[in-house]
Amino acid sequence: MTPQIDRRPWIIISLLAVALLLCIPLSQIIFHINYNYTLTVVAVGGAALGILASVIGCFAVLRHESLLGDALSHAALPGVAIAFLIAGREIFPLLIGAAIASWLGTQFALAITRTTRIKQDTALGIVLTGWFAVGLALLSYIQSRPDASQAGLDKFIFGQAAAMVQRDVEVIAFAALISFVLLALFWKQLKLITFDREFAQANGVNVRGLDLLLSTLLVVTIVVGLQLAGVILMVGLLIAPAVAARQWVHKLGQMVFLSAVFGAFAGGSGAIISGLDVALPTGPLMIVMASIIVFLSLAFAPGRGLIWQKWQQWRTRSDIADNRAANLPRPQSES
Amino acid sequence: MYALEHMILQLLQIFFAQDAINGFLGHPQTVAIMVGSLIALAGAIPGTFLLLRGMSLTTDAISHTVLLGIVVAFIVLAALSGTTPDLSSPLLILGAAAAGVATVILTEALYRSGLVRQDAALGLAFPLLFAISIILVSRYISNVHLDTDSVMIGEIGVAWTDTTSHCFANCEEITITEDDRRAVMMRECTNCVSENLYPRDDRATFEEMCSNCGTYTPGEAWSKGYSPQKPELIFFPRSLTVMGLLTVLTIVFVLLFYKELKLATFDSGLAASLGLRPGALHYALMTIVSLVAVGAFNAVGSVLVVAFFIIPAAGAYLLTDRLSRMLIIAPIFGVLGATTGYELSRGNVLGLFQMSDLLKSLDGLLKLNGYTDWNVSISASMVIMLLVLFIVAWVCSPRYGLITLATRRWQQSRQFADVLILGHIANHEGTPEAPDELNPDTLHEHFHWSRRTMQWALARLRAVRLVQVENDQVILTERGRAHLLDFRQEMGIR
Numbered sequence: 018m019t020p021q022i023d024r025r026p027w028i029i030i031s032l033l034a035v036a037l038l039l040c041i042p043l044s045q046i047i048f049h050i051n052y053n054y055t056l057t058v059v060a061v062g063g064a065a066l067g068i069l070a071s072v073i074g075c076f077a078v079l080r081h082e083s084l085l086g087d088a089l090s091h092a093a094l095p096g097v098a099i100a101f102l103i104a105g106r107e108i109f110p111l112l113i114g115a116a117i118a119s120w121l122g123t124q125f126a127l128a129i130t131r132t133t134r135i136k137q138d139t140a141l142g143i144v145l146t147g148w149f150a151v152g153l154a155l156l157s158y159i160q161s162r163p164d165a166s167q168a169g170l171d172k173f174i175f176g177q178a179a180a181m182v183q184r185d186v187e188v189i190a191f192a193a194l195i196s197f198v199l200l201a202l203f204w205k206q207l208k209l210i211t212f213d214r215e216f217a218q219a220n221g222v223n224v225r226g227l228d229l230l231l232s233t234l235l236v237v238t239i240v241v242g243l244q245l246a247g248v249i250l251m252v253g254l255l256i257a258p259a260v261a262a263r264q265w266v267h268k269l270g271q272m273v274f275l276s277a278v279f280g281a282f283a284g285g286s287g288a289i290i291s292g293l294d295v296a297l298p299t300g301p302l303m304i305v306m307a308s309i310i311v312f313l314s315l316a317f318a319p320g321r322g323l324i325w326q327k328w329q330q331w332r333t334r335s336d337i338a339d340n341r342a343a344n345l346p347r348p349q350s351e352s
Numbered sequence: 353m354y355a356l357e358h359m360i361l362q363l364l365q366i367f368f369a370q371d372a373i374n375g376f377l378g379h380p381q382t383v384a385i386m387v388g389s390l391i392a393l394a395g396a397i398p399g400t401f402l403l404l405r406g407m408s409l410t411t412d413a414i415s416h417t418v419l420l421g422i423v424v425a426f427i428v429l430a431a432l433s434g435t436t437p438d439l440s441s442p443l444l445i446l447g448a449a450a451a452g453v454a455t456v457i458l459t460e461a462l463y464r465s466g467l468v469r470q471d472a473a474l475g476l477a478f479p480l481l482f483a484i485s486i487i488l489v490s491r492y493i494s495n496v497h498l499d500t501d502s503v504m505i506g507e508i509g510v511a512w513t514d515t516t517s518h519c520f521a522n523c524e525e526i527t528i529t530e531d532d533r534r535a536v537m538m539r540e541c542t543n544c545v546s547e548n549l550y551p552r553d554d555r556a557t558f559e560e561m562c563s564n565c566g567t568y569t570p571g572e573a574w575s576k577g578y579s580p581q582k583p584e585l586i587f588f589p590r591s592l593t594v595m596g597l598l599t600v601l602t603i604v605f606v607l608l609f610y611k612e613l614k615l616a617t618f619d620s621g622l623a624a625s626l627g628l629r630p631g632a633l634h635y636a637l638m639t640i641v642s643l644v645a646v647g648a649f650n651a652v653g654s655v656l657v658v659a660f661f662i663i664p665a666a667g668a669y670l671l672t673d674r675l676s677r678m679l680i681i682a683p684i685f686g687v688l689g690a691t692t693g694y695e696l697s698r699g700n701v702l703g704l705f706q707m708s709d710l711l712k713s714l715d716g717l718l719k720l721n722g723y724t725d726w727n728v729s730i731s732a733s734m735v736i737m738l739l740v741l742f743i744v745a746w747v748c749s750p751r752y753g754l755i756t757l758a759t760r761r762w763q764q765s766r767q768f769a770d771v772l773i774l775g776h777i778a779n780h781e782g783t784p785e786a787p788d789e790l791n792p793d794t795l796h797e798h799f800h801w802s803r804r805t806m807q808w809a810l811a812r813l814r815a816v817r818l819v820q821v822e823n824d825q826v827i828l829t830e831r832g833r834a835h836l837l838d839f840r841q842e843m844g845i846r
Contacts, residue, residue, distance in 0.1 A: 078469075078472050081469055081471055081472075082471070083469070083471040083472040083474070083475035084409055084412075084471050084474060084475055086475070087409075087412065087475065091655065129746070132746075132754060132757060133670055133746065133752055134669075134752065135666055135669060135670070136406055136408075138406060138407075138408050138409045138471070139403055139408040139409075139662060139665075139666050139669075140666075141409065142408045142409050142411070142412065142658060142659075142661075142662040142663075142666075143659075143662060143663055143666055143739065143742060145412070145655075145658070146655065146656060146658050146659030146662065146663065146735055146739075147659065147663070147735065147736070147738070147739035147742075149655050149656070149732075149735075150656055150659065150731075150732040150733075150734075150735030150736045150739065151732070151736055151739075152732075153656070153729050153731075153732035154697070154728040154729055154732040154733055154736060155728075156729075157728040157729040157732065158726060158727075158728045161727055161728070249416065249478075249479060249482050250479050250482070250483055250486075252475050252478075252479045253475070253476070253479025253480060253483065254479075255475075256472055256475040256476055256479075257476055257479075257480075260468055260472050260476060264467060297487065297490070297491065298486055298487060298490050300483070300486075301482075301483035301484070301486040301487045302483075302487065304479050304480055304482075304483035305480065305483055305484065305487070308476065308479075308480040308483075311476060315462075315465065315467055315468070321467055322467075323465060323467075
């Protein structure tokens with residue numbers, strides 16, 4: 018007997034995706050947004066980053082590692098600085114340097130939690146600030162040098178989405194492709210270690226290897242997103258769509274897809290809105306859009322949302338009241 | 353605050369000459385180290401409680417929201433007063449601290465709703481608030497020193513320049529009016545700008561204006577030459593006062609509520625049932641954390657301030673098990689980091705070697721172009737030293753250090769091996785298969801160990817005379833038998 022597949026969530030998710038896509042022609046009609054080449058590149062890049070970050074973010078949120086992203090994005094800084102010292106302003110060495118530094122950061126935090134009684138959050142805090150300080154010191158050394166070659170390095174760290182070119186979008190798309198293929202290949206095992214580590218371990222799943230895979234994917238995502246959203250805001254882009262999606266659905270597959278839709282909308286719309294005005298920074302707008310989705314989800318999600326909860330409470334209360342009213346005369350008549 | 357500074361200075365003047373005090377308070381290094389140490393003190397104490405409550409990263413959220421508070425208060429103040437407000441004004445600090453507490457409340461509301469976990473609630477709250485503050489900064493605030501650099505790094509190195517002046521003699525303010533003979537009178541065209549005229553035009557009207565009228569503080573008056581005598585001024589760095597007050601506040605708070613804090617930290621339920629109101633205490637602690645985060649914001653920036661909360665407490669946590677000792681070790685740890693950190697920023701690594709020498713040797717590899725001066729951000733260096741000290745504590749802690757851990761594991765595995773061998777011998781001694789099982793040359797095969805491991809173990813056991821070799825058989829000595837018996841009794845085996 019094959020299990021009954023509930024198709025409704027999938028239909029709703031695809032309908033939602035189509036509806037959000039329709040926002041593009043709508044925005045052209047209502048706000049007269051001119052989709053020139055630059056804006057298109059930034060919007061596509063933002064959406065792609067949103068998808069990548071939100072999919073990886075689902076696992077981070079479900080594994081209670083939401084703040085790992087925060088620590089990792091700060092920990093990338095010394096890698097960027099050292100890569101700059103070695104190779105100059107080439108994008109790939111900078112990305113690789115960032116990835117190595119944040120990866121070392123995860124391993125350091127892991128080593129602290131494994132060998133001492135310090136908890137994960139504190140270990141992450143140590144890595145976050147310590148690595149960041151090393152990066153800042155190196156950065157201030159680089160900036161104190163008389164040659165002007167370091168110009169714009171800080172943009173790499175604080176994020177500047179408006180400066181995105183097609184090549185950056187290609188990098189994001191490439192990273193997303195690789196990540197999704199890996200996720201699809203190890204889907205069953207990843208699901209298992211996300212929800213029941215002990216069971217996975219007992220069944221001979223290579224838990225450590227998969228942990229490493231997930232944290233590597235997280236590092237890659239963050240590093241790719243750094244120059245777009247900046248160090249701090251990358252965290253929001255990872256977590257917010259996943260948390261929002263969690264409110265609506267109860268299956269990992271549905272959650273990943275819904276969160277990708279939310280992430281794409283947050284990334285794309287943030288980029289487009291910031292295109293309206295020079296003084297509006299792109300990264301923060303993406304976060305604001307994502308947070309709006311989160312608060313709407315927290316309020317309205319069926320079965321979980323706050324409004325649903327209140328209604329449920331009210332209904333239960335009235336049920337009790339009704340029952341009591343119906344039962345009231347009985348004890349008297351029996352006596 | 354002014355009165356307090358004045359009082360301290362008067363006290364100091366009893367013991368020191370004015371020039372000495374000015375030299376002390378005007379010395380960049382002294383002020384940077386003092387401010388850094390005060391931040392470390394004020395951070396480490398609440399940080400200890402946060403660590404024990406599993407809330408270390410709340411400081412991260414608070415320090416980011418503090419930026420929002422500062423920005424909002426900045427915009428409101430600027431709109432109300434029409435001028436650029438001072439970044440260390442008390443109103444700004446209070447506004448920012450309120451924002452910090454608001455974040456905590458928001459985060460807790462999020463995860464109390466049961467829809468979001470604690471870590472995700474933090475991860476939702478602070479990027480959003482930070483994003484809002486960046487949007488506000490880039491939209492409403494331009495070209496003030498609220499840029500990303502000061503947000504990230506802070507300016508502890510220039511803390512000594514931001515001062516309030518205290519005057520102790522010749523303190524008359526000089527007011528120059530138009531009648532004064534020191535007044536400089538000028539003719540100025542009143543309608544040139546409005547009617548777009550040249551001053552030579554006939555229609556232009558002129559008015560006598562005083563260009564230097566107004567009230568001058570004693571210092572200004574002396575420097576402009578209006579007052580005959582040099583005022584005796586002492587400049588007091590503002591961040592020193594702010595951080596000093598916050599440190600005192602923190603210490604007093606912890607001393608007053610030590611028992612309550614302790615109980616609320618380790619057994620919140622018991623504290624509540626005893627009527628100690630852990631909730632109120634919790635928010636009081638958060639208020640202090642917010643205040644310290646704001647006060648330190650100018651000096652070390654919003655990210656690095658987190659280190660002053662977390663790292664000293666974590667280091668102390670590895671060194672002791674008692675709360676009271678942690679509360680003493682953590683601040684010392686922090687102050688040590690701040691002091692050595694200043695040296696590091698100037699290139700002196702704990703007196704071991706100079707950074708510039710290291711850079712010279714790296715020159716070829718890293719294309720430094722011969723630029724080997726190491727003169728970097730002070731606040732970042734302080735945090736690096738905190739990290740280094742943490743690693744030292746982690747490796748060398750007598751109870752929880754990596755060295756202790758490795759030694760203990762090694763000892764345990766050795767003891768286990770010993771008992772295993774003794775047990776094996778006891779089982780096979782005097783049985784028909786003994787010549788095969790107890791042959792010292794093939795003994796390792798029965799354990800699936802390497803020959804060398806077994807040789808080492810046997811040598812060890814023979815050295816302490818637990819076993820001996822007789823007729824090509826390993827047998828137990830009396831000591832060995834007693835040892836095994838002890839072990840079995842201890843473990844409750846037969």
